[in-house]
Amino acid sequence: MISSMRPIFDKTRNLSQEDIDVVLTSTNANEKYLASIVSELAGISPRIAHSVESLCNSGTNCIVSAFAYISSGLADVALVTGAERTDSPGLVLSWDKSRGKYKHPIFWSSLFASSHMRKFGTTLEDLAYVSAKNHRNGLENPYSFFDRSYSVGEVMRSKTLTDNVRLLDCSMPCNGAASILLASEDAIRQFTDSPVWIAGIGQKSISAGFTKNADLSSMESTVLASRDAYSMARKSPKDIDVAEVHDAFSICEIMALEDLQLAERGKGSSLVRELHDTNCKKVNPRGGLIGTGHPLGATGVAQTIEGFYQLQGTAGGRQVESAKTALIHNMSAAATSSTVLILQA
C-alpha cells in the first residue's frame, strides 16, 4: 500500500538529495539507526536523522517533528519515511502488565464499542457500515492491501472475536511504507506553484494506559488535539472537506467523527450510514486503516499523503470534489494519544 515520492516538484528544477536537511523514520521496528540507513541508501547526507516512535501515531509525530525543524529555521527540506512489517513489535500493548492476557487491542476496542452502544444505542450493524464503506473506498486506492470489498452482511457474518468485535471490524497489520517531503515556504516555492500547507497541528497524550479515560465512549486525546488543530488553523469542523480518521477498529471511526465534531455526539453512526449509502468519499477516501491495511509506523504518513492527494486534486476515483481543507486524525494505543493535522490547499 501507500508510498508517495511522486514528483510533485515540477517547477524550475527538481528537488535533489542535496536539498534534504532532515531524514526522519517512523517505525515500531526494533532495528536501530534506520534514518541513517535510509539516508545512505537514498544518497542523502542529512544534517538531522533519527527514528521516531509513538506506536500507531509515530507517523504524524514524525511529520510534526519535521514541521518543527523547518519552522524553527533549523532545516529547509525534510523527508519523512514511515515503514513497518506485518509482525511489528508495536502490535500488542506489552507495557501494560495489568491487562494480563487482554493486551491485544481488540479488547480495548471492545470496551469502546460496548460503552458507545450502551450510551448511544450503537449497533453491530452500525459498526459493519464503517467496515463496508472503507473496504469499498479502498478499491479505488491502488496502494490498498486488499483487492476486494465486503458488504455490510459479510462484515456482520465475519468471525466473532469478542461480543462486539468481528474480524472485519479490525484493521489488518501489514507490511507498508510511505514517504513524504516537507519544505519551508521559501524552499517549496522553488519547486511548485501549488503546495499544500500544514495549517493546524494538535497533539495530546493523556496517558499510557486507557483506564485513565473517564468515559470510554469518547476519545479525550482526540477531542483535545482537534481543539488545538482547529484553533491553530482558524478553521471549524464545518470547513473540513475531507477527513482521514484512524479507524483501527470500526468503533473508532464512529467515535472519531463525534470527537472531531464532524458529527454530533451520538450521531457518528448515522453519518457513516449516510456516507455509505450515498457512496460519499468524504471520510477515509483511501479506505482508512480497515480498507487498506495498517502498517503502524507508515499509517500516519499515508493518511497525510492522502490529504495532499485530495487537496491537489490527484486522488483519482476517490477524489472528493473541490476539496480545499483536509483533516488527518492519527492515534495510538486505545486513543491514549492523538494527533490531528489540518491541511490546506
Add this chain to the structure above:
Amino acid sequence: MISSMRPIFDKTRNLSQEDIDVVLTSTNANEKYLASIVSELAGISPRIAHSVESLCNSGTNCIVSAFAYISSGLADVALVTGAERTDSPGLVLSWDKSRGKYKHPIFWSSLFASSHMRKFGTTLEDLAYVSAKNHRNGLENPYSFFDRSYSVGEVMRSKTLTDNVRLLDCSMPCNGAASILLASEDAIRQFTDSPVWIAGIGQKSISAGFTKNADLSSMESTVLASRDAYSMARKSPKDIDVAEVHDAFSICEIMALEDLQLAERGKGSSLVRELHDTNCKKVNPRGGLIGTGHPLGATGVAQTIEGFYQLQGTAGGRQVESAKTALIHNMSAAATSSTVLILQA
C-alpha cells in the same frame, strides 16, 4: 550515573507538570510508547510525546528536537529523558551485514586508532592518557559508574582486545538515565534569573556505514557538525571554556579534539597529556563516557547536563573556573553521525 531533575527553578514559582508540553524519550530500548509511559508515571499529560532513536547520539537528537518544538512555537517547556540498560540492543552494529563477525564497535575504533597512529605517530601510551584522565575526572562525579580511577600504567596493562584497543580504552555500557528540561525564553524567565542557553546546534549524518569515511584519522560528521554549531553560535574554538566530547574509545577523544578544532590536527594527544598532567578539567570534566559509563540513549543528555552544571557554576570538584561557553559533542556508530551543541551562560 547521571540524572538531573534538580530544582534549577527557584524564582517566583516552581515549574509543575502542567507546564510541560513535550516529553521526549531517548533510548535504544525495544520497548514501545516510552514517552507516554514516562509521562503517565510523572503525572504529565503532554501535547507531544515520542521516543527518538539514533543509536549513541539519540540524546542530543532528542534535545535538538525539543529545541525545534520550542523555537517553532509549538511548545514552551519540554522534558527530555534518556534511559538505557546495560544490555541495550543498540550496542552492536547489527545493520551492517558486510562486517560479519567484526560488528562490535571495538573494530571500528581499532581502525580509527591504527589510522591516526600511522598518520600522526599517536602511541598506545597517548591513548592510555585519555582513559587515565577521564577515569580520574569521573571520581569527582557522584553519578559515575566507577568508584576508582586507573593510572596510565594500569590502562597500558589492561586486557588487549585488538592490536591497539585495550579494555580500559573502552567506555563501558551500563544502566543509566538522565533528564533535562528545556524552556522557551519567555517561559524560563518565570523560573530562573540564570538560565543556560543553547546558542549553537550542528548535526550531520554522513552514512550508516563507516567505510564511507575517506580518512579514518578524522571524523567528517564531527567536522561538519561543529562548523554549523560554531557558526550558529557565532563562536570560535578558542571561545570554548569546557567541552564534553564523545570518548566512546580513547582514540575518539583525541580525534574529536582535532575535529572540533580544540587542538591542531595531529596535536590531540599532546593536549590530552597536558590536561592529564596539569589535572585540568576542561575536557570531559564529568569523566566522559570512559570515566562514568555509557548508557547509550542517556549519554547525550548527561553530557548536556554537565554543560549546564559547568555554566551554572555548580559542578563541584570538577568545576572549570569561570566557564561561560560549553561545547557538547555526541556521536553515533563510528562517527557516521555527530551532534555538536554550544551552550552559553
